[in-house]
Amino acid sequence: MSLRLFACLAALAIAAPLAAQDKPDAKPDKADASDAAIPAPVRSVTRHSGTFGGTRIAYRAIAGDTYLKDKDGKPLASITSYSYIKDGPFDPNRPVTFLWNGGPGSGSLWLQMGAFGPKRVVIPSDARDDGAPPYPIVDNAESLLDVTDLVFIDPVGTGFSRALGKTDPKDYWGITKDAKSMAAFIRLWLNENGRWNAPKFIGGESYGTTRSAAVIKELEGSYTDVAINGIILISSILDFSQAADTPGNELGYVTNLPSMAATAWYHDKVANKPASVEAFVEEARQFAIGPYASALLKGNSLSAQERQAILPQLSRFTGVSQTYLAQADLRLSPSRFYKELLRDRGQVIGRLDTRYTGRDYDNAGETPDNDPSFYAIDGAYTAAMNQWSREGLKYSPDLTYSSIGGVRDWDWNIGEGPRGGSGYLNVAPWIGTALRENSGLRVFVGQGYYDFATPFFGAEYSLNRTGIPNDGRIVWKYYHAGHMMYVREDDLRKLSSDIRAFIRAR
Template sequence: MISRLLAAAALVLPLSLAAQERGPEPKAAAKSPADIEAPIRSVTRHSGNFGGTRIAYRAIAGDTYLKDKDGKPLASITSYSYIKEGPVDPNRPVTFLWNGGPGSGSLWLHMGAFGPKRVVIPSDARDDGAPPYPIVDNAESLLDVTDIVFIDPVGTGFSRALGDTDPKDYWGVTKDAKSMAAFIRLWLNEHGRWNAPKFIGGESYGTTRSAAVIKELEGSYTDVAINGIILISSILDFSQAADAPGNELGYVTNLPSMAATAWYHNKVADRPASLEAFVEEARAFAIGPYAAALLKGNALTPAERAQILPQLSRFTGVSQTYLAQADLRLSPGRFYKELLRDRGLTIGRLDTRYTGVDYDNAGETPDNDPSFYAIDGAYTAAMNQWSRVGLGYSPDLTYSAIGGTRDWDWNIAGGPRGGSGYLNVAPWIGKAMRENSDLRVFVGQGYYDFATPFFGAEYSLNRTGIPNDGRIVWQYYHAGHMMYVREDDLRKLSSDIRAFIRAR
């Protein structure tokens, strides 16, 4: 390792010294608005069977420019709008969707779940292999009940900062939400849909974004009222993900996901027939005896420890010896490596049904996430093929599927009760629900998801200030973070959200 670092330094240092000798590079002249190319749009017409209904629709793929008060273009946001043909029905909803990251394009929900076309990958947690991948008509698209707009935030997909605009102006919890809210207002202006029923939603960090966007849309005197928020694989309270010594919350909220995974991989000795029943046992243990034991810390007696260990081993599928050495605190990374070590396999993070083979079997954590490298090739290929060929929108740019943003600003000035020690956007959803009596929330969670564990989502939305009046709809799936990669769960997810939209 040291030799590699020294070699890298040898490559970098002469360049730095040379730059110092000749002085700083001259800055490129800032582009004037006249130098910035006009936005590109492609409009095509199609039809398909969605939810059992034949729908003719117009697809609009392309750029929307965000501008400053003087009309100078600052950033281009790419979107894909699917709008039912014919006279505008004032009662027809429009749904705005995005993915997460932060730094991910909307290709996952677009080409995996709700777009009119989707890519087919194996349902049984095998990798997607090599192209060509089947791109098929998506009968599970929601176009029978709503128009749909897929949005790629700045730095994702083909969306980008323009001219001399610093892209970091859009890379942050609040900055990003403001740009998404601005886009929604522009879209409503252009399409005359201000009085239409409206839904917003996302997956993963896209649920964080949804909470921040609802604050921007409904938190001022120029409200854009929303009928429903769709949260798929939620992460709202980031204290659960804070891997810091002394923070016990993550161990508690991760435990039911460990139990579900141990059940799936047949690592539970007295394995119940029902996953749901075993998960319910794990919930009760996690929030009860296990949480109490962790909170006692060094005050936990040997007798109490002896009572917890066998139960913890039963729910996690990991040996009591290993758990004792970990002081009852099993981190997800260790769990991915340890659960199937006896089989020479690791498990996925996004979806623990997936397994992988590491360089060797001795490490503490996996080399990579087999549930991500098993699907990324198919989705990237399908998004580029559908956009560039199917929709005729093919800019001279690389589509950034994920990882296109850096140095994300996680601070939320004026956060709940003035606190910004950690990010928790769930109170923004609570406030929106208290101030909009018709606002409903759909929450869909996969049992085998460790990126956004289902018990963590339950914890986040079960806090003071969030109405407990039946307006939050919960649904669960027998897959992971992208539950729609499993065909049965795609059908269930589509049916569940279709029912949610119809029940507005």
């Protein structure tokens, strides 16, 4: 019997290449071999408990893969997620919140291990670097599990998420492509967990706010709506014209100025310093949108007298000398500001969080060597995410966790805008549409005063435009840190409390 079986297998092995030779153009099908090697999705389910928002919660954690498939059921991509679901009797009114980070190539480790997950890594609150391991990984009393189940999602190319088989990962790398995959994941999760009629929140940080606007369009922009109760925007970037540091674009100078004022205030570079940063940035808002914007828009028509009147005010708000500002023609780019503000101290300031300072190779350059507010925190978060996933959640794939930078050639095209035109990258109108068409939708916006990646005045400008209802459904909160305001303990507590109140007020 064994000999006959061996002979049959040998015959099949010989027949396969002969059959291929019968077709003149046949080539080895590497793609099919790759598809055949796709393993089954892996998930780990563990049980834990903790005290969150003052309430003791037992919860189930599900970490692992969800496969996105084509119409024939073939797996195309694996989305890794981390779901934290409260144990106990089923509550149809318990919310579920889907969260992601930005980049666009960033995993969800920052919000998960820094702000809202049941565990978090502790780093210095006072803008010092995180040093070397071991880093404290502690129960997170500020997790939102007392008010909502939580699902942290890593888009394709981030975390452990990846394209499968012959699928090109670029099929998922773009504003709309990415949003479609996130919306598909959410629908699959609702199917598997029986939560279609639960209150639902989505949200993200940084580019994750762009992703949130695109996802709300995918979820609510068709006849098979998934209606959402709230969007959580942390450190928003919606209108990308403000970030275009290019000759002729004046908008960024206007929207950056209040963040420069906050930073100058923090580093004691302001003469007659007001008692609070809030008071000073309000002065800066009014100057930026009024005299400063007017001066920039006049361009070469600005008179010498008008220029001279602007310079001392601009110097006061930025902490940079009038001489430097005159040489820069009143236009101070962020990268120059990082280097110039504390040049007399031999320091540069951070981009993500301008409270942080660092020292460059020398003090003569025009822009910083690196961002001290990023290299001050990245080691701790990467270590914490791997430790928690692999040891705490027992999900340890034979893969490298991609914290950030795992995607390339992002497709920024969003097609034709709602009223024509495609050259202006602004996703805020999608939030406006969702607010107009869903009366139960609310938006939370959290911004740090010392964030230069996504300046707070830029967020205000983006959501204060025509077509976005001004009816009180957008909630604004501000924090005394930068892009990742939760690295500061006081702001972590405030952020958690603010979002907890936002969810409860649905």
